Amino acid sequence: MVGTPVRQVAVFGAGYIGLVTGACLAELGHRVVIRDINPDKIELLRSGDVPIYEPGLGDMITRNKERLTFTLDLQETLDGAEIAYVCVDTPPSASGDADLSRLWSVVRSLEGATHLRAVVVKSTVPVGTGARVRSALDAAGLAHVGYAANPEFTAEGRAVNDFLHPDRIVIGSADEATAALIAELHEGVDGPVAVMDVRSAEMVKLASNALLATKISFINEIATLCEKTGADVEEVARAVGLDHRLGPHFLRPGIGWGGSCFPKDSEALRQLASNTGYHLQLLSAVIEVNNLQKRRAIQKLKDELGTLTGMRVALLGLTFKPGTDDMREAPSTVLAARLLAEGAEVSCWDPMARPADTEPWTSTSRYERPEEALEGADAAIVVTEWPQLKEVDWARAAGTMRRPVLFDGRNLLNPAEMRALGFTYMSVGRP
Structure with missing residues (x-):
């Protein structure tokens, strides 16, 4: 970091990506102002609280509080900023395309910010978005301001580590000076830089x-x-x-993927192809398999119990993965909805989840300990592989359940041991 210029960076969006990006850039020595339009979120951040659960993020924000500012004010965000990062959400619209309304709101707000050197989009966007943003910046009198796509590849639960030690830093830009500026901004990050054109960078994510x-x-x-x-x-x-051409990563069977990225990005890519008149057959099958996987779990319980009507089923884990509080596209939502539709009573446990105050969660019961959720249950499903579930006294739990039926949707537990404890134990792909 010796000799590396300290930059003033404006970050738009205080969600997962915006907070991690801003905190990590501050950790690298830059001065960062993070703006959001949610007053409650900004108030929490100003008070030293972090509105999301991400290991290491809170400590990093506290450690860099002199270089981090949280605000609702646009002028404060842009004052003295050299680089503006766009880290807003781009959820699916009714048509299946990415909803870019928040992105365009940020771009419009930059009009008059002639002191900027670069605008960087970190949000996941359809291929071709950068060209439209470039045109909008030109029309707003910001033709001299560089543009770059810098997609994120951070996984929730390890986002801080992924930012500082990435597999690659992808920078898409039409001019070398902007690409060099963004690469310099990441000085101190342990990862190779891949510079390419904007459209290719958008496609990489x-x-x-x-x-x-x-x-x-x-x-x-x-x-x-x-x-x-x-x-x-x-x-x-x-x-x-073990085949070096394939590797072991993501070869873990379970009840399907969820979260903020895989479902949204897979659908976005499929929609992008459809808009060009091309049908991605393989990706369509991938999405269908994932949708069916959750329903197969329900069918296994029906096959074992005969009916789910009047049965009490415990969902163990609600977030889409351990190490996060994120409920976006979590398989548990589909499971809970299907169980309720079948006439079952649903009890739940998760150490971090904060389900929305809407259906199906308003019709379920929440418990602080997995043992409490299991008591009186006719069956249980391991939905999220929280390590706490390995510490459960399963012998005692079997005695408190009406029927010790367990579907291990993450292959977390030992089949022989669970059966020895009296469980009717089912898992994914294991005899």
Whole structure:
């Protein structure tokens, strides 16, 4: 970092990506102002609280509080800023396309910010968005301001580490000076820089997540076939992953992927293809397999219990993955909705989840300990592989359940041990 210029950076959006980006840039020594339009969120951040659960993020924000400012005010955000980062949400619209309304709101707000050197979009956007933003900046008298796409590749639960030690830093820009400026901004980050054109950079994010989703859906299909043939998917995945051409990552069978990226980005890529008149057959199958995987869990319980009407089912874990409080596109939402539709009573446990005050969650019961959710249950589903579930006294839990039926949707527990404790134990792809 010796000799590296300290930059003034404006970050628009105080969500997962905006907060991690801003905090990490401050950690690298830059001065950062983070703006959001949600007063409650900004008030929390100003008071030293972090509105999301992300390991290490709170400590990093506290450590860099002299270089970090949180505001609702546009002028304060842009005052002296050299680089403006756009980190706003781009959720699916009714048509399936990305809703870019928040992005365009930020772009419009930059009119008059002639002191900026670069505008950087970190939000996930359709390929071609950068060209439209470039035209809008030109029309606003900001033709001299550089533009770059700098997609994020951080996984929730390890986002801080992923930012500081990434597999790659992708920078898409039409001019070398802007690309060099953004690369310099990341000085101190332990990862290679890949510079390319804007459209390719926009495609990298969508293609990466689609490929990871494909690996998960593929191993889930193999898991189903293993159940039909008596093979063990865990052994199959372990041996397949030893092939250096394939690797072990994302070859974990389960009840399907969720979260803020895989579902949204897979659908966005499929919609992008449809808009060009091309049908992504493989990706469509990947999405279908994932949708069916959750429903297969419900069917397994129905096959075992005969009916779910009047049954009490415990959902163990609600977030889409451990180490986060994120409920976006979590498989638990589909499971809870389907169980309620089948006439079941649903009890839930999760150490971090904050479900919305809407259906299906308003019709479920929440408990502070997994043992409480299991008491009186006819069946349970391990939805999220929280490590706390390995510490449960399962022998005692079997005695408190009406029927000790357990579907391990993450293959977290040992089949032989659970059966020895009296459980009717089912998992994904294991005999």
